[in-house]
Structures are given as structure tokens and as C-alpha cells.
Amino acid sequence: MFAYPVYYSNIPKIVRDFIEDNRPLWQGKRVFIIATMGLFSGDGAGVSARLFKKYGAKISGGLHVKMPDCIGDVKLLKKSPDDNREIIKQAAQKIDEAAERYRNSGPPREGLSVFNRIAGLFGQRLWFYGKTKSYAQKPEINGEKCVGCGICEKLCPMENIKVRNGKALSGNRCTMCYRCFSECPKKAITIIGKKVIVQYKFDDRTI
Numbered sequence: 719m720f721a722y723p724v725y726y727s728n729i730p731k732i733v734r735d736f737i738e739d740n741r742p743l744w745q746g747k748r749v750f751i752i753a754t755m756g757l758f759s760g761d762g763a764g765v766s767a768r769l770f771k772k773y774g775a776k777i778s779g780g781l782h783v784k785m786p787d788c789i790g791d792v793k794l795l796k797k798s799p800d801d802n803r804e805i806i807k808q809a810a811q812k813i814d815e816a817a818e819r820y821r822n823s824g825p826p827r828e829g830l831s832v833f834n835r836i837a838g839l840f841g842q843r844l845w846f847y848g849k850t851k852s853y854a855q856k857p858e859i860n861g862e863k864c865v866g867c868g869i870c871e872k873l874c875p876m877e878n879i880k881v882r883n884g885k886a887l888s889g890n891r892c893t894m895c896y897r898c899f900s901e902c903p904k905k906a907i908t909i910i911g912k913k914v915i916v917q918y919k920f921d922d923r924t925i
């Protein structure tokens with residue numbers, strides 16, 4: 719099983735690199751794909767399915783799962799904490815049902831059809847392809863607000879943030895995961911948007 723969040727109806731660069739860097743692994747493997755998304759992806763599962771197939775894998779199915787969005791610096795899609803908990807509950811239910819179908823009738827094949835591909839292409843990929851082609855020159859760090867605490871540096875999975883002379887500085891290998899954004903105690907970080915609207919925290923009441 720291979721799972722990832724959808725970015726602009728595409729796979730994040732880090733996911734594409736992972737699949738390509740490990741291409742010998744996929745030969746002859748059966749892969750079930752789960753693509754998580756905020757609202758719409760068209761062929762979120764299909765994008766990696768095509769890549770896996772190119773490297774010799776067989777795609778056993780696909781599932782699109784709505785999750786709370788993590789983009790706290792853009793107004794779109796904002797939900798209350800209760801609504802987000804409900805989304806997680808429904809996601810868990812959908813995964814259980816898919817597992818049941820896998821056992822009994824046949825796995826779901828969401829995002830894998832030619833219609834999904836057209837929807838993903840014209841819905842987003844055509845216009846936003848550049849956003850996932852390479853890693854981003856982000857995050858934006860507000861030097862006046864930053865106190866150099868180093869939380870962002872520790873959390874960044876890309877080692878893309880370094881604290882120098884008491885201030886955090888970013889490089890050009892951001893995968894837009896929003897960890898630094900959500901944990902910055904001074905709200906000094908933005909990624910896609912220009913303003914911190916909400917920082918999403920891990921909520922153990924949902925599990």
C-alpha cells in the first residue's frame with residue numbers, strides 16, 4: 719500500500735522522487751494507492767499509478783480519501799475542529815469499507831479511469847504543473863517575528879531551514895508539508911499564502 723497527499727492534482731515532488739529513486743523495487747509488485755486530499759484531485763491516485771506501471775508494478779486499486787486540509791495560510795476550505803474530526807471519522811470509515819471490499823468483492827479503483835485523468839488534467843494539473851515540478855524556494859520567514867528558537871529547523875524533513883545568527887533562514891528544497899508553519903510559536907512562517915490564518919495542531923481526541 720502506498721499513500722500520499724495530493725498537491726494540485728499531482729504527486730508532491732518528494733513522492734515522485736521516492737518512486738523514481740527506488741524504481742527497481744516496483745517491478746512485479748502489486749500496489750494499492752491511497753491519495754489523501756482536501757477537496758478534489760481528479761486522478762490523484764492515477765498519477766502515481768502511471769509511474770508505478772512504468773516501472774513494472776501492477777496496480778491493484780486506488781482510494782481517494784478526504785482529510786482536513788493543512789494549508790493554514792489560505793482562507794479556502796477552513797473548517798471548525800469538530801468538522802475536521804468528522805472528516806477524519808469518515809476517512810477511517812472509508813478505509814475500513816475499502817479493506818472489506820478488497821477482501822470480498824474487489825478493491826475500489828478510484829482515480830484510475832481515463833475520466834479521472836481528464837478531470838485532474840483540466841481541473842488543475844495543466845494550470846499548476848509548475849508548482850510540483852521542483853521543490854519550492856520556501857518557506858517565507860519573517861525576520862522581524864523570528865526569535866531563532868530552532869523548532870522549524872528540527873521539524874523540517876528536508877533539512878531546508880537553518881538558524882544562523884539567531885534567525886531562521888530557508889533554502890530551496892521545501893516540500894510544503896506545513897510542519898514549520900504549524901509549529902512556529904511566533905507565527906513567523908508562511909508558505910503558499912501571505913498570512914497565518916490557523917495553525918493546525920495534532921489532536922489526539924480524533925484517534
Ligand SMILES: Cc1cc2nc3c(=O)[nH]c(=O)nc-3n(C[C@H](O)[C@H](O)[C@H](O)COP(=O)(O)O)c2cc1C
Nearest residue numbers: 723724725726727754755756757758785787788894
Ligand atoms: C501544496 C499543497 C497543494 C494541495 N493541493 C490539493 C489539491 O489539488 N486538491 C486537494 O483536494 N487537496 C490539496 N491539498 C490538500 C492536501 O491534499 C491535504 O492537506 C492532504 O491530503 C491532507 O492529508 P494528510 O493529513 O495526510 O497530509 C494540497 C495541499 C498542499 C500543501
